[in-house]
Amino acid sequence: MNLESLIYAKLDGEITPEQHSQLEDHLRNNWQARRLYLELADQHARLLQQPEVNTGRLKQTHVISRTVPWRKSALIASAAVVLLTAFVVWPRKVVDSEATSNGVAMISQTLNAEFAPTTIRGGDTIAPGKLTLKKGLAQIEFFSGATVLIEGETQIEIISAWEARCVSGRMRVHVPPAAKGFLMHAPNMKLEDLGTEFAMNVKGQDSTVHVFDGEVIAHSKANSPASLKMGMTLASASVSVAPQDFLPIRELQGLIRQHEQSRFEQWQTWSMQTRQDLRLIAYYPFKHWENDDWDRLVNNFAEPTLKSRTGGAVGAQWTQGRWPGKEALEFKRPGDRVRMNLDGTYDALTLACWIKVDSVDKKYNSLLLTDGYESGEPHWQIYEDGSLMFSIGYATAGEKRITMKNNQIYHSKPVFTADSLGRWHHLAVTYSNASGAVLQYFDGEEVGRDISSLHQPGRTIVFGPCELGNWGLPTQGHQFPIRTLNGAIDEFAIYNGVLDATEIQAIFEEGKPN
Amino acid sequence: MSPEPSPSTEQLVLLLTQHQEPLFRYIFSLVGSEADARDILQETSLSLYRTFDQYDASRPFLPWAYRFAYLKVQKHREKKTRSQLLFSEDVMDLLAQERERVEPELDQRLQLLDGCLSKLTAHDRELVTSRYAMRQSAEEMMKRFPISRRTLFRKLELLRQRLHECVTSQLQSDGLS
Numbered sequence: 001m002n003l004e005s006l007i008y009a010k011l012d013g014e015i016t017p018e019q020h021s022q023l024e025d026h027l028r029n030n031w032q033a034r035r036l037y038l039e040l041a042d043q044h045a046r047l048l049q050q051p052e053v054n055t056g057r058l059k060q061t062h063v064i065s066r067t068v069p070w071r072k073s074a075l076i077a078s079a080a081v082v083l084l085t086a087f088v089v090w091p092r093k094v095v096d097s098e099a100t101s102n103g104v105a106m107i108s109q110t111l112n113a114e115f116a117p118t119t120i121r122g123g124d125t126i127a128p129g130k131l132t133l134k135k136g137l138a139q140i141e142f143f144s145g146a147t148v149l150i151e152g153e154t155q156i157e158i159i160s161a162w163e164a165r166c167v168s169g170r171m172r173v174h175v176p177p178a179a180k181g182f183l184m185h186a187p188n189m190k191l192e193d194l195g196t197e198f199a200m201n202v203k204g205q206d207s208t209v210h211v212f213d214g215e216v217i218a219h220s221k222a223n224s225p226a227s228l229k230m231g232m233t234l235a236s237a238s239v240s241v242a243p244q245d246f247l248p249i250r251e252l253q254g255l256i257r258q259h260e261q262s263r264f265e266q267w268q269t270w271s272m273q274t275r276q277d278l279r280l281i282a283y284y285p286f287k288h289w290e291n292d293d294w295d296r297l298v299n300n301f302a303e304p305t306l307k308s309r310t311g312g313a314v315g316a317q318w319t320q321g322r323w324p325g326k327e328a329l330e331f332k333r334p335g336d337r338v339r340m341n342l343d344g345t346y347d348a349l350t351l352a353c354w355i356k357v358d359s360v361d362k363k364y365n366s367l368l369l370t371d372g373y374e375s376g377e378p379h380w381q382i383y384e385d386g387s388l389m390f391s392i393g394y395a396t397a398g399e400k401r402i403t404m405k406n407n408q409i410y411h412s413k414p415v416f417t418a419d420s421l422g423r424w425h426h427l428a429v430t431y432s433n434a435s436g437a438v439l440q441y442f443d444g445e446e447v448g449r450d451i452s453s454l455h456q457p458g459r460t461i462v463f464g465p466c467e468l469g470n471w472g473l474p475t476q477g478h479q480f481p482i483r484t485l486n487g488a489i490d491e492f493a494i495y496n497g498v499l500d501a502t503e504i505q506a507i508f509e510e511g512k513p514n
Numbered sequence: 515m516s517p518e519p520s521p522s523t524e525q526l527v528l529l530l531t532q533h534q535e536p537l538f539r540y541i542f543s544l545v546g547s548e549a550d551a552r553d554i555l556q557e558t559s560l561s562l563y564r565t566f567d568q569y570d571a572s573r574p575f576l577p578w579a580y581r582f583a584y585l586k587v588q589k590h591r592e593k594k595t596r597s598q599l600l601f602s603e604d605v606m607d608l609l610a611q612e613r614e615r616v617e618p619e620l621d622q623r624l625q626l627l628d629g630c631l632s633k634l635t636a637h638d639r640e641l642v643t644s645r646y647a648m649r650q651s652a653e654e655m656m657k658r659f660p661i662s663r664r665t666l667f668r669k670l671e672l673l674r675q676r677l678h679e680c681v682t683s684q685l686q687s688d689g690l691s
Contacts, residue, residue, distance in 0.1 A: 008671050010546050010599075020599045027605050034612045038543055042620045043678060045542040045551070046627060047646040049535055405581075411615055453577040 007037050011044045031363075031384050102127045104161040105142040110514065111255050112136035122514065123423050130157045130167070137252060145179035146193070148172070149252065159185075166207070172199045175214075189234075190219040198228075208235040257324075263514060264323040270510040271491075275301045279350075279497040281342055281463075282309045286327050286490050288318065298329070298338050311340045316469065321490030322354060322424050322513040328490030329469075334482045337366075337470035342463035342494065349461055350495040351380055352428040352504070354511060357487040360386050360416050366483045367427070368492070370466040373402050377462055380429055381483065386414035388440045388448065390429045394459050408455060412440040412448030424490070426508045430498040433459055439501075444508030446501060468492055526566045529575045530559055536621075537579055543613055544587045544606050554590055558583045577614070584610055623681045630680035638673050645670060 001009070006023040009015040015023065026033040103125030110122035113136035120131070126140070133154045140148045143161035150156060154169025165185035175182045175193040184191040186200055186207035196214025200207060209218065209228065216228045228234055275283050280302035288297055295318070298311030313329055315336035321328035329338060351368055363384045370377035375394045383389040391409045393402035415425075428441040436455030440448035469485040491511065499507075530537075537558065542551040561582050562569075569578060591600050601609065613620070634642065644650040644658060656666055 004675065005671065008674065012670075013547060015599060017599060024601060024605050027601070027608065031612065034609060035616060038609065038613050038616060038620065039623060040674065040678060041543040041546065042539050042624065043627060043674065043681070045539040045548075046535075046624050047642065048542075048548055049538065409611070453573060453581075 003033055003036065004040075007040050011041060103143070104128055105140050105158055107138055108141045108147075109139040109252065109256055110136065111138075111252065111259055113138045124419065126158055128158050128160060130155060133169070137255070139252065142179070142182070144182060145176050146182040147174045149174075157185075166200055166202045168202050168204075170199070170201050173197065188220055188222075192217040192219065206235075208233065259514065260323045261325075263512075264326055267322075267326075267511045271301075274493075274507075276303050277495070279495045279499075281344065281346070281349075281494040281496050282306075282311075282340065283494070284311055284338075284468075284492045286321065286329060286492075288327065298340075309340065309342060311338045311468070313338050319488055321488070322511070326490060328356075328488040330488040331469035331485040334484050335470075336484055337472060338468040338489075339465070339472070340463075340467065341465050344496075345376075345460040345462050346496045347434065347460065348430070348432040348496065348498045349378060350428060350430045350493075350497060350499040350504075351378075352426070352493045352495070352499070352507060353489055354424055354426055354491040355485075355487060355489050356424045357382065357416050357421055357485070359421060359486045360384060361486055362483055364389070364471075364481070364483045366467070366470050366485050368466060368468055368494075369471045369483070370463055371472055374462075375402070376460055377464070377466075378431065382416060382485075383411060386416035388412040388415060388427060388429065388442070390431065390438050390440060392431065392461070394454075394456070406454060408436075408452035410438040410440070410448060410450045410452065412442065415442040415447055424513045426511065428499070428504045428507070430504075431461070432498050433457065433461060441501075441504045441508075443512075444505040463494075523563070523566070525571075526563060526569075530562070533576055533579065536576060537583060539620075540580055540613065541583050541587060544584075544609060545590065545600065550590065550594075554583065554586045557586045557589075561586065580610075580614065619685075622685060626681045626684045627677065629684065630677050633680065634673075634677075638676075641669060641673055 001019060001022070003023075003026050006015065006019055006026070009019055010023055023037075027037060105126045107120065107122050107124050107126065113122065114134040115121075115138070116132040116134060120126075122138070131140075133150050133152070133156075135152060138150050140150065140156070140158075142148070142158075142164070146162075148156065148164065149172040151170050151172075154171060155167040156169075156171065157165040157167055159165060162179075162181065163183040163185070173182075173184060173193070174197045175195055177195045180193065180195045182193045184193065184200070186202050186209070187205045189207045189209070191198070191200075191209060194215040194217065196216055197212040198209055198214075198216050199212065200209045202208075209216065210233045211228045211230055213230055215230075218226045218228055218234055220226075226234065271285055274280075275285075277283075282300045283302040284298050285301055287299060287301070288295065289299070296313045298313055300306060300309040300311065302309070315333055316329040316331050316338060319328050319330040320326065331337070353367065355367070357365070360382055365382040365384075367380040367382065367388075369379045369381065373379060373393065376392065379389075379391045381389050381391075389409065389411050391407055393407040395402055395406055399406060415427075426441070426443050430439045431437070434457050436451045436457065438448070438450055438452075439446060468489060471481070471483040534555070538551060538555050541554045541558070542548065545551050545554065558579065562579055565582070569575075587606065588603070591603070591606070594600060631639075631642070641655075641659070644655055650658070652663060652666060656663060659666065661669070
């Protein structure tokens with residue numbers, strides 16, 4: 001029996017003990033199953049109470065007045081139903097359906113690019129439609145293999161992985177053999193690419209094309225198809241085009257390197273200043289000394305430097321961070337982690353980090369967790385639905401441990417979706433034990449704000465032994481849930497105090513990758 | 515506790531009337547049976563009445579009430595473990611947690627459900643009415659709509675599935691999700 005049928009059987013009181021434990025397994029292991037159950041249970045409850053139904057607005061012709069509770073007869077019925085349903089395969093939608101995308105191209109590189117709509121950023125997958133570049137440079141890679149470089153004020157209509165239209169502006173197109181046949185439309189012209197590199201310039205209704213390499217077949221309304229070979233230019237009017245008008249791809253790479261270097265330097269300047277912030281409990285910019293032969297120290301740069309707060313990498317490997325030259329640690333295997341020990345008690349905290357999440361593949365995906373989970377210890381994780389989840393609990397007298405009844409859990413809206421995976425993002429959370437408010441931020445924007453109904457002012461915050469990217473330490477011989485982060489971290493700051501929205505926004509601006 | 519005067523019974527009655535429906539849905543999602551959910555709702559109302567002097571009127575009522583409801587569901591569970599199929603504690607915990615998280619969306623869904631109900635065919639409406647408004651048994655329904663038990667159950671499932679899908683697609687097209 002599939003999940004939906006199990007849920008209906010439960011709601012109708014028709015479920016057998018065996019099916020009930022099947023249903024429980026689904027609900028235990030899969031949040032999507034829980035959502036579906038909750039949605040259907042809610043719908044069922046509403047229909048039972050539905051004023052529209054009950055007041056007879058959904059009228060039918062006649063009514064049989066004798067009513068027997070559904071659940072009484074259900075017992076007799078259930079055996080027969082189970083037998084029957086076992087043989088019937090009903091068409092229905094699959095709950096865990098495969099993720100889909102209607103993308104046909106992606107923006108692979110950008111330089112000072114500004115798009116319309118403004119929500120488009122480098123790394124985005126693009127669906128068919130018009131794309132306007134207002135300024136800067138952008139490289140679009142079509143899924144067929146063709147690459148288009150657009151420059152300055154340009155509008156391109158992406159039709160499919162094999163077809164695009166240059167509406168206005170300048171672009172340079174590279175078509176590898178695998179994408180032979182790629183079609184580029186322009187006013188009064190259609191270019192069929194036979195594996196080549198060419199440039200075009202469109203102003204109003206006039207188009208010009210210049211072939212750098214290979215061959216292009218130009219179809220136009222007026223003339224029969226013409227073959228354009230290397231060095232040839234075809235202009236529908238007076239618009240000129242010369243090779244030097246177009247930026248070679250090599251130069252773009254150089255400009256991007258330069259831009260990255262200047263971003264890296266800006267961040268370094270900021271980082272030098274920020275480490276003097278007296279609110280810092282610890283600051284890990286993920287820079288390790290070249291003479292550290294063990295390669296395992298994650299240095300704390302908060303000033304004055306407390307050596308005792310140096311972190312130790314376990315398993316996690318050094319990799320490139322936001323820019324070439326910037327280091328990061330990558331967390332992949334179940335054992336990967338950075339261990340720390342942060343002493344002291346605090347009244348407020350801010351956790352802020354730069355992170356690249358490759359996949360949200362576990363129920364809980366660690367950012368910073370204290371060992372175990374005792375009173376006053378913060379846990380910060382990514383929940384399976386992609387939301388940021390901050391929690392802190394206080395066991396009151398008579399309670400041995402943190403349970404659902406005393407655990408304060410705060411979720412942001414989901415932020416890790418297919419679009420945000422695999423790129424660098426800034427995350428932050430603030431918590432004050434006076435107000436009880438928890439605010440969470442994603443790339444400088446507020447994505448969650450809440451006060452738990454369990455909040456009581458004045459209870460202190462402690463860290464003690466804790467970890468980045470994992471949850472430990474398992475006590476000897478015990479099973480432990482795997483919460484390893486799948487991704488990389490290249491900066492982590494822990495503050496004693498609440499940073500306000502302006503400060504968080506500034507951290508994002510100073511450290512954003514491009 | 516604060517020195518403010520304790521809120522009156524009148525206030526509680528008002529709050530309960532206002533929130534009875536979501537409270538019922540909360541309990542129902544944890545026990546999955548209408549009769550049990552009604553019993554638990556009554557017990558919950560009673561314990562809310564007994565502890566109402568502790569209610570802080572500046573905070574939302576429902577989260578406060580949910581905590582009592584949750585305890586009552588647990589109590590009910592302990593009483594009935596043998597005779598009936600109830601979720602085990604960890605599953606209930608998970609459901610209760612998840613439910614509080616997605617509550618705004620569930621509420622949105624219900625608003626859209628009314629619209630989806632009005633789009634049903636006359637035949638489906640009759641099914642809804644006899645199953646939900648009149649609480650007819652399967653036997654009664656089989657008599658009314660001359661169909662086999664198997665067909666009846668299938669129709670009911672498909673009907674509820676259609677409603678669920680209708681709500682989901684409206685939610686998406688409204689950009690509310």
